[in-house]
Amino acid sequence: MMRTKRLVRGFGRALHILWGDLRAFNIPAVLFLLGWGCVLLLSTWGAVSVSRLMALCTVSAYLAVRRCRGWGQTLWSVGFPFFTVVVTVAFIIIEFFIYPDFSPNGRENYTRVRRAFFPKEIPESAYDVQVWSKIAFGPGEDEAYLSYRDAKENIRPYDTMARERAEMRTRSSRINNVIGVPEIRVDEAAAVPRFKALPLWQRLFIDYVPHPAKLGVLKEKFVFYVWDIGDDPSRPRANIIGISEDGTHIIFYWVGG
Numbered sequence: 001m002m003r004t005k006r007l008v009r010g011f012g013r014a015l016h017i018l019w020g021d022l023r024a025f026n027i028p029a030v031l032f033l034l035g036w037g038c039v040l041l042l043s044t045w046g047a048v049s050v051s052r053l054m055a056l057c058t059v060s061a062y063l064a065v066r067r068c069r070g071w072g073q074t075l076w077s078v079g080f081p082f083f084t085v086v087v088t089v090a091f092i093i094i095e096f097f098i099y100p101d102f103s104p105n106g107r108e109n110y111t112r113v114r115r116a117f118f119p120k121e122i123p124e125s126a127y128d129v130q131v132w133s134k135i136a137f138g139p140g141e142d143e144a145y146l147s148y149r150d151a152k153e154n155i156r157p158y159d160t161m162a163r164e165r166a167e168m169r170t171r172s173s174r175i176n177n178v179i180g181v182p183e184i185r186v187d188e189a190a191a192v193p194r195f196k197a198l199p200l201w202q203r204l205f206i207d208y209v210p211h212p213a214k215l216g217v218l219k220e221k222f223v224f225y226v227w228d229i230g231d232d233p234s235r236p237r238a239n240i241i242g243i244s245e246d247g248t249h250i251i252f253y254w255v256g257g
Helices: 002-024 027-044 048-067 071-101 107-113 152-165 200-206
Strands: 127-134 142-149 168-170 182-186 213-217 222-227 238-244 249-256
Touching (some): 048 071, 048 200, 071 200, 107 127, 142 182, 152 238, 152 249
Antiparallel strands (some): 127 142, 142 249, 182 213
């Protein structure tokens, strides 16, 4: 009990000191705000591991600069902003030039792939689960894909929902001239070889492991329900749910320009 009270008092004192620095807008406060701005940028764009490291560096830099005087404080005032700029530039380079080559896939990355009409979570009863996405860079479209098998009674509610929303119904996997629903198999036991060849610091920024995937033509018979179809052929867009004829296989497929 006494230990808890001491921890609470210590935490309150730390907040009071921090608030005083922020009000004074002194050097420790400037470095603290700069560091947390970088943390916010990294976490917003999904670089969770690096954002945690940056948060630790920010707190360490704040505590260190408060203890320093003279040249020590000057060195921290120059060195830490330079460090945040380097990290931010590295993040931007990876975000725009490396990240699109390694789209998230695999069941463990479902929250990164999931779209509004996808299930919030993959049902525990689902099997033969395939989770895949494609991040476009420049001309092209983003794609998100979830496929799994389950009992008919578990898939039926999605069938009902799709019927209610559908603007178009077809038995062809070729929805139009630019959109076709593929069959995708993701090898979750392996990592994409090109990803494994990246330096560790680049893999940390991407913050997940992409898996090899094979795209093919659907051989199984489905009924596809389509809505929110885009009119611009150069920027295809559609929400698609496919239900197999035996009612035990479902595909959620999103294409966005």
